[in-house]
Amino acid sequence: MSLSDSNAKNRSDVPNHISGRKKFIFGLEIFLILLLLIIWLSSDTIRQSKHLIVLFLYSFPCQFLIAVVPHEPVYLYFSKFYAPITVTLVSVAGTVLTEWLNYSTFQFIVDLKSFSKVKKSGFVGKIIDIFQKAPFLAIWVAGFTPVPFYPFRFLVVLAKYSVWKYLLAVFTSRAPRFFLLALFGHAFKIPDLWLAILFAVLILTANVPLARKGWQKFRENRKQKKIRGG
Structure with a gap:
């Protein structure tokens, strides 16, 4: 290998410089999600509200990165007052938008210098290889079933999977899952x-x-x- 080839390889291994704009967007995303979560947890009025905008906004803290609050009880709650298709459409709209934020946020994390060792890990490489054999199907199954979904949020970025294909997989898997959940909640009114x-x-x-x-x-x-x- 020539010296120029070696230098080129070394440059390719160095994480891209993260611009101030990306840092600002990353910080703003985290701030807004935390703000929504704090408002939700601290306000009895909002938690008991039946407005669909509350359902839409709740999708952000309950689907962001590794969510600390679940989505199922809230969707079941709103299903008592609205048709299953209404709950599904509002929930999926918020979820798809949140997953777009997740993709953007994980891109920022992956670009950090401190994350370079993880990207070069042999174990991570094997997981990515397995995922790339059927990425859409893997995302769809994870989105439809109760298995933890957050690892796939990281995986799609590491594998450089298309954000639009990712969002399509999220939409087509979450929609039937949310509809079944809303149908159950509407029928039994827990x-x-x-x-x-x-x-x-x-x-x-x-x-x-x-x-x-x-x-x-x-x-x-x-x-x-x-x-x-x-």
């Missing part, structure tokens, strides 16, 4: 207390394991620092 319990259970199920792993990692890092310091 009491608010049960929905609140379901909401709490889903939050604990999703977030407690993540919090536990984070705490364990924090403790391990502290031990390593003490060992190095001692």
Whole structure:
């Protein structure tokens, strides 16, 4: 390999410079989602509202990155007051827009220098190779079934999968899933207390394991620092 080829290869391995505009957009996206989440959690009036705009806006915090709040109880709640197709269309519209934000946000994260080792990982490369054998089908199955969807948000960016194909897969998988959920909620009209319990259970199920792993990692890092310091 010539010196010029080697230099070209090294340059290709260096993450792209992240412009101030991208940083601003990334920060703005995170801020807006956190703001919506805080408003939702802190306002009883909004949580009890039956306005479709609330349903639309709720799609952002419940579908953004690794969501900390579930979507199912809220969709079931609105299904008591609106036709399943109405709940589906509003929910899917918010979800598709949120997934576009997810794609943009993960692109920013992937471009960070600190993320370069992850991109070069052999394990990640194997996962991407498997995903690329049937990317649309993989996204569709994950979007329709109850399996965790957030890994695919990362994967589509790492695999450089078309954002439009990704959004199409999201739309065609989430729409029937949301419709079945809304149909169930419209038919059985689950009491608010049960929905609140379901909401709490889903939050604990999703977030407690993540919090536990984070705490364990924090403790391990502290031990390593003490060992190095001692």
